[in-house]
Each structure stands twice: as C-alpha cells, then as structure tokens.
Amino acid sequence: MFGVIEDVRIEALATSLSKNRVPVEERVGDLIKPKRLARVIAGTGVEKLSIVQPGISASDLCVASAERIFDEGIVKREDIGAVFFVTQRPDYPLPATSYSIQDRLSLGTDVLAFDVNCSCPGFVYGIYIAASMLSNLGKKVLLCCGDVTSNPDITNPKDTSFLTIMGDAASVAILGRTPENCKKKIYYNIDSYGDRFKKLYEPRGAARERKRTTADGEMILEPENYSMMDGMAITDFTLKEVPDNITALLKYVDLSKDAMDIALVHQANGLIVNSLAEKLGMSSEVMPFKCANIGNTDMASIPTAMTELKKDGADYTKYHTALLSGFGAGLSVASMIMDLSDINILPTNEI
Template identity: 35%
Template sequence: MALFKVDNVKVVGMGATVPKYEESNWDYDLLTEKEQDLLVKTTGIEKRRIAQSGTTTSDLCYHSAKNLLSKLEWNSNEIELLIFVSQSPDYYLPATSIILQDRLGLPKTAIAFDINLGCSGFVYGLSVISTLISTARIKKALLFSGDVSSFSINKNDKSTFPLFGDAGTVTALEFDSSANPLYFNLQSDGSGYEAIIIPDGGLRNPTNDESYIEHQIEKGIKRSRRNLKLEGMDIFNFSLREVAPNINNLLEYANEDKSDFDYFVMHQANKLMNESIRKKLKIEKDKVPYSLAKFGNTSSASIPLTIVSELKNNLSKGKHKLILSGFGVGLSWASVLLDTNNLICTEVLEYE
C-alpha cells in the first residue's frame, strides 16, 4: 500500500460549478413508479445536473476557478502549478490543463498536466499536487477535478442514466510551513478494469462502424460500445471489501483515531453502498455528508462538490479534521487525512 505523508501544504479554498439544466429521476419514464421509488431509496439520487451540447468539463472548472480566485484575491500570475483530473477532456490531445493555463492567464512558467482518473481522482490528484508543492516549494497551485459523464451515458440504459451528473471543481492550495501534514493511502487493482468501462474509442478498440450500434442487453438496458458500461454489483462488492481497510490502515499509519475527525466525505457513488461503508467504519451519521440527492454521482468532482455544497458554512469557521475517500473506476481507491483552517468555499455555481 502507498502510505505516505506530505508536509507544508495547506488547502486554502474550494469551488464548484454544475450545469443549470436538471434531470429528475422521478421523471425518468424508463422506470415504473415503483422502480423510481426503489432507485431513489437505494441510491439516494433524486436529481442530476446535465451539461448541454458544447459544454465541457473545463468550462465548468474554469467557471469555478474564476469565482474562487476572486474570493481568495489571488492573482493568476502567482499560480505556478495546475493539474486537471478528468476522464472527459476537451480533446484527445492536447492536455486540457494546458488550455486552462492559457485561458486563466497563468504564466508560461506554470506546470500543467492532466490525470486520467474518475472516482478516486480527487484524492489521487490531491496527492500529486501536494507532493509537488512540498518538494518544489510551489507557492500557489490549482487542482481541477470533474467530468461531463453524461456524454457517454445512454438514456435507454437504466443501469447508468439515473446515476450520473456533471460537475467541475477547483481546489486552491499553497505552500505553508506551519500546515499540518496530509496523510495518503493510494491503491489500485487493474484486474477489475471492465467493471466500469467505455469499451470502444481508445487504441485497444478503435471506433468503427459498429461502435455506435445500440444493443439491447436486457429489458431497460440498451447501449452501444461507445456508452459507459457499469457492473454495479462488482463495484458494490469491491467498495465494501476495500474502502474500510484502506481508511483503517491510513488512520493507523498516521496514528490518528477516527473519533477525532469532524467529517468523513466519501465519493458520492450510491447511498446504500456508502452507508454500508460508514457502518463498517462505525462513523456517526452526522459526520457523513451527502450531495447525492441533488447532484448524483459526479465522478472526480463528487468529494469537493459535497464539501462546497454541504460543509461550506461549517468549514469556513475555525479548524476541522477531514477524512476523504474516493473509489471506483480502474479499479482505483484512495483516502486522505487533512486539516482545514477557515476554508474558503464559493457557492455551488450554475453554468448555462
């Protein structure tokens, strides 16, 4: 296990943006009324925000950044590092981070690169950006995380369409020699790569004439090989098996007791699954916030979006201890222990 500590890094602020257009699972006509009730009860997802044609993940992230930078009173030319975590980039190439560097007016001396990760992406991205800040003594940096997952979802697939929403977030960090350490535990298991996958479109299975042909998998599940495929039970079993031990091992490594933490923010995947993890860890309900009902599963955006949406007011005053954990596509999972001090958060912004 990749257990490690990073010193001298402070998480200063967070921002989040969602598309204005909203889909309600109560209006999803592929499900009966009884199925709608069961879906909402088990997943916790009532509504999702869906990007309209032409809107990219970077648009949502850029909107978040402009607002947060104004609130922090940061100047763009002070930012030395930008990382973009997403599985829905603007282009196959070049990297979206470099486009954002120019769009935000960051100096040409800034480091910029992308990370291709989903559910665990925010924590992985946080580990990479904080390590660079610490080792290179970078003064100010921005971590973007988000996805427009709806582009790959088939509306006729009831196993995926009601679950995923779109969002883009930004997290601001800076070098601070007085900051408490961040502790990380990062893991991966590629043997489960087919559990969440878009089969065609890469070099392994290039897009061809058959890639967009929709196939009836079973009743209520119709998709093409360019659509997202999700094996829900495989992910459920993986998460219940791996997430709690990952967090417990991290707490032991950091010599911390989970009772001392104020909040435990999980990737917003599925209410039933997340509640099962919470119970395994014996964490109180009021320490585990959810944004699932409003936004659904927003991939790598889900942890910062939940913080901005549900904890903004609480974290803005004083010091707090957080456990953050992301898990899913890859298979990949990661957790971090971090402290905040008067964290500055924007409102959840809407993008038209």
C-alpha cells in the first residue's frame, strides 16, 4: 500500500530504557555452552540487554520520555490533542493504558486516548495513524510505543532465541503540522502478510486460549504459553519481503538508495541489519545497528536507534532524506521516507 502524507512532521522524540544492562551470558545462564554463546553474540551483535527492574512497565518509560520533552519546553502539554500507545503489553486488560498515560502526564480532558496492538512495525504504523488524525484534530499527537519483554511471564526462560536479543525500552514522539513556509511529504509503503501470522505469535493468553498454570497459579513452562517464532521463516521474510518493500518504495518516490542520508530499520539484531544493508547496497554508516548494548526493543527499536544516534553526536540537520522501516509479527513490513532535518531529538535516557 503506497501513499503520501503531506505537511506532517515529527517535532520531538525521546526514548527511555534501563540503566541496568545485563550481559547476554548472564541472561541465558547455563542454557548455552560458552563457545556456542560466543558465536551467537558475534552473530547477533548484541552483547548487553536493557532489562528494567521488576514492577516497571513500558508506560512508565513512556511517561519518563514525555516528561523530558515537556520539561525542555519543546512542546506544551496543552498542545496535545491525542495520545495513543502502540504496545503488545498494556498495563491492564481494561482500560487502554493511554488513559493512564494521559492522567499521569496531566494532559487535558479534551484528549483522544486509545491503544494499538502492534509489534516491530509499530513505530512506522504509529506515524501513519498520527498523521491521519492530524488532518482534523487541530492539535498535536503524542505517539507512545514500547514493550517490556523481560518479564518471565512473557519471555520463556528456556527460549534462548529470545533471551539473547530482547531488551526493554519505550519511546514517545510528538507529531504536528508543518509550518506554512516549510511544506513536507512523507512517502510510505505498508504490506501485511496475515497468512503467515503463526510464524511469530503467542498462542495463549487472550480470547482463543488461556495460558496454562499450575493449581497455585504458577505459569507452566510450555512453549505455547510464550511467544513462539519460526526463525527460518522470519529470516526468509526479512531478507525477501522487507528489501522488496523498501525497493518498491524507492521506485515509487523515484529515488535511488544513494539518496538516503540515513536508513533506520528495525533493530532486530546486528546480523539482520547488516544483511539488509548488504541486500539493499547500503553502507553500515547509512544503515547502522545501534542497539548492541540494548537489544531488540520491538516497536521502540527504530526510535531507540534514533536517540542513540543523537547521543553519539549525529547531526540531524543533515538528514533530509531518511528511511524508516519496521518489520515483524503480523507478518508485516512498514516503510517510510521522510525529512528529519528539523526534528528535536533528545539523547537516550536511562532510568
């Protein structure tokens, strides 16, 4: 699905994650022999993981990120007309966590609030949703996105494919209309492959089937109680459909890969990012992997990479043509080309 969004920009962006960085070898314990673990770490490029303290949720990280933007005076609270939270792990089954975020940020009552269930493409989906709302909202949109996957009720404590790469983080972006003297366009291409939804999914825990527990309420250690991934199918999807989606978007916009000032793709792991860069003929400088000491933070991974770049001194005024591409559960891939040269971006925050 191709399209163009006019006169919308990301005004501000902030990410919060844990100051607690757990080495991968500590996270997996004795589940993998040292020599094999060394090969896994070398392959994924992930050495440490952002793991929050027990009791901290993704909404806590979102609130911390938004408060930084408000405290800096970049955007006023009264300018926000909608808040929505892209996550797969809300604080409660009911109501949407966005209402809690609205209250904790002391936003007005004249604010739309809702949650969106989406995984790794979620940040790009969020930009699309926010842009669609801005056409008649009259105010700015606060986009929140993130997950805390380190909870043992979420990640199988025996599944090394997740334990070696998954980290905790959440980001917020404030989107608004562009000034009259600064017209801009966002080009997008979004594809969905629902016929493959079981290639990365969590069978239990919702309406279809409850998670199974012991008589004492303890989670039973069965794969179906946790996220399950067909690694080969996901790799094939990532190296076929994702570059095809990006290549088609470049053709739609009539741009070459060399026109990209920066390309930020879902930070699944270093191997995936580097393989995509090679597949698309882009350098690692243009398509960097920035989460070696953070991990795969799901829908927050692209904005986390953005704030990590800022922390490392990146000059965003040079990023007039930026590619963003998220891909994962669904299966889905969502890509955008946009101008980031006037974004107000804060370095990654640790709490």
